[in-house]
Amino acid sequence: xxxxxxxxxxxxxxxxxxxxxxxxxxxxxxxxxxxxxxxxxxxxxxxxxxxxxxxxxxxxxxxxxxxxxxxxxxxxxxxxxxxxxxxxxxxxxxxxxxxxxxxxxxxxxxxxxxxxxxxxxxxxxxxxxxxxxxxxxxxxxxxxxxxxxxxxxxxxxxxxxxxxxxxxxxxxxxxxxxxxxxxxxxxxxxxxxxxxxxxxxxxxxxxxxxxxxxxxxxxxxxxxxxxxxxxxxxxxxxxxxxxxxxxxxxxxxxxxxxxxxxxxxxxxxxxxxxxxxxxxxxxxxxxxxxxxxxxxxxxxxxxxxxxxxxxxxxxxxxxxxxxxxxxxxxxxxxxxxxxxxxxxxxxxxxxxxxxxxxxxxxxxxxxxxxxxxxxxxxxxxxxxxxxxxxxxxxxxxxxxxxxxxxxx
Numbered sequence: 001x002x003x004x005x006x007x008x009x010x011x012x013x014x015x016x017x018x019x020x021x022x023x024x025x026x027x028x029x030x031x032x033x034x035x036x037x038x039x040x041x042x043x044x045x046x047x048x049x050x051x052x053x054x055x056x057x058x059x060x061x062x063x064x065x066x067x068x069x070x071x072x073x074x075x076x077x078x079x080x081x082x083x084x085x086x087x088x089x090x091x092x093x094x095x096x097x098x099x100x101x102x103x104x105x106x107x108x109x110x111x112x113x114x115x116x117x118x119x120x121x122x123x124x125x126x127x128x129x130x131x132x133x134x135x136x137x138x139x140x141x142x143x144x145x146x147x148x149x150x151x152x153x154x155x156x157x158x159x160x161x162x163x164x165x166x167x168x169x170x171x172x173x174x175x176x177x178x179x180x181x182x183x184x185x186x187x188x189x190x191x192x193x194x195x196x197x198x199x200x201x202x203x204x205x206x207x208x209x210x211x212x213x214x215x216x217x218x219x220x221x222x223x224x225x226x227x228x229x230x231x232x233x234x235x236x237x238x239x240x241x242x243x244x245x246x247x248x249x250x251x252x253x254x255x256x257x258x259x260x261x262x263x264x265x266x267x268x269x270x271x272x273x274x275x276x277x278x279x280x281x282x283x284x285x286x287x288x289x290x291x292x293x294x295x296x297x298x299x300x301x302x303x304x305x306x307x308x309x310x311x312x313x314x315x316x317x318x319x320x321x322x323x324x325x326x327x328x329x330x331x332x333x334x335x336x337x338x339x340x341x342x343x344x345x346x347x348x349x350x351x352x353x354x355x356x357x358x359x360x361x362x363x364x365x366x367x368x369x370x371x372x373x374x375x376x377x378x379x380x381x382x383x384x385x386x387x388x389x390x391x392x393x394x395x396x397x398x399x400x401x402x403x404x405x406x407x408x
Contacts, residue, residue: 044083049110054079057079057095060096060099060103061096061099062078063355064355064391065146067299067353069181073182077178078092078139078178081139085136087136088140091115091140092143093114094114095147098111102392111147119144122141125137135177135182139178142186149189150392176212184224186203187208192358192362194231196366198238199238200239201235205231205232213225213228219269222262223297226300226307227303230303230307234310252311255307255311262304266300269297272291272298272301272346273293275288280339280341280345287348288345295350295352295355296353298346298356302343302347302356306339306359308339309336312339313336336370340360340363340370340371343359343360344380347383354391357391361387361393364383364398365398368401368405369406371402377402381402
């Protein structure tokens with residue numbers, strides 16, 4: 001077993017490695033993606049430290065991965081697969097080790113040896129097109145991407161790896177089970193990168209059109225529908241520069257109508273338990289109180305307000321000039337601030353669901369400049385600094401970004 005304290009540099013999935021650099025391991029051998037030949041009726045941990053990591057993943061990490069999955073595949077199925085697929089086990093232990101380090105402020109991050117063992121298998125598998133059909137492969141890459149997201153320096157290596165896998169499979173998001181669940185987790189990961197980096201979506205959304213979420217009516221399905229709608233908006237807003245008419249007036253009208261239709265037809269229970277009719281209109285020293293019956297409800301409503309923010313920013317009215325343009329700009333800025341306050345309000349009101357805290361960080365990274373009141377800016381700083389303490393999400397770079405936006 002590799003010592004938890006062992007440290008060395010880690011390769012990324014986007015790097016090519018010579019066969020001489022690592023062991024000659026078939027991506028479908030016992031050490032990678034095929035089940036171990038000698039199966040044992042026990043959990044795959046070697047000592048109390050690994051048992052603690054596996055338990056931490058189950059109770060502290062999988063919940064926010066599964067927030068939009070009613071069947072909770074990453075909580076129930078993935079730990080069982082870790083008993084037979086070392087590539088998944090190492091990804092779980094790497095993610096849990098880093099998250100535990102952040103949450104409990106441990107002296108050392110012991111995640112790297114587990115991540116390196118996982119990468120040794122994944123890098124070889126990336127060169128084999130058959131590996132793209134293996135859902136265990138995708139699960140491992142998603143877990144590595146989560147490990148990367150909560151790290152100090154997110155280089156997005158595994159973000160590009162998942163896009164390559166998903167885009168190579170025409171119906172991945174409609175295959176059901178763990179495979180479909182993993183594709184939706186990956187979609188949220190790509191949304192995060194597109195929004196915060198303000199760059200084109202590099203994931204094919206056509207794969208998602210036949211997903212079961214568009215035929216089911218539970219809360220998780222409704223949340224995933226608005227997640228997909230937000231992805232569509234991002235796709236059109238941040239289209240490649242040469243596509244100058246990426247978001248035409250007609251397309252904007254269609255996207256806005258579809259967003260409003262989602263809100264109009266959502267279940268009656270898909271709403272906060274109570275909200276002030278003027279919630280978010282202004283900042284009065286605290287964020288709007290918006291408790292919900294389930295975390296997934298708060299997630300879905302946050303994505304609705306994310307949709308409205310981008311649609312407001314890229315509204316055809318935003319191009320008006322003269323006095324009409326000035327009035328429209330003031331109205332636009334006020335509307336954006338209201339949506340930001342509501343998104344953060346859902347987060348702080350439902351902080352027991354870790355995932356609802358992320359969206360406030362993401363939108364402040366992209367749109368923090370719209371917050372102009374000094375007291376509200378300080379409240380944003382306090383919100384961002386609380387994220388690492390509460391959920392292990394590092395916000396140092398986001399804080400630097402918003403402070404730069406406020407200073408300019």
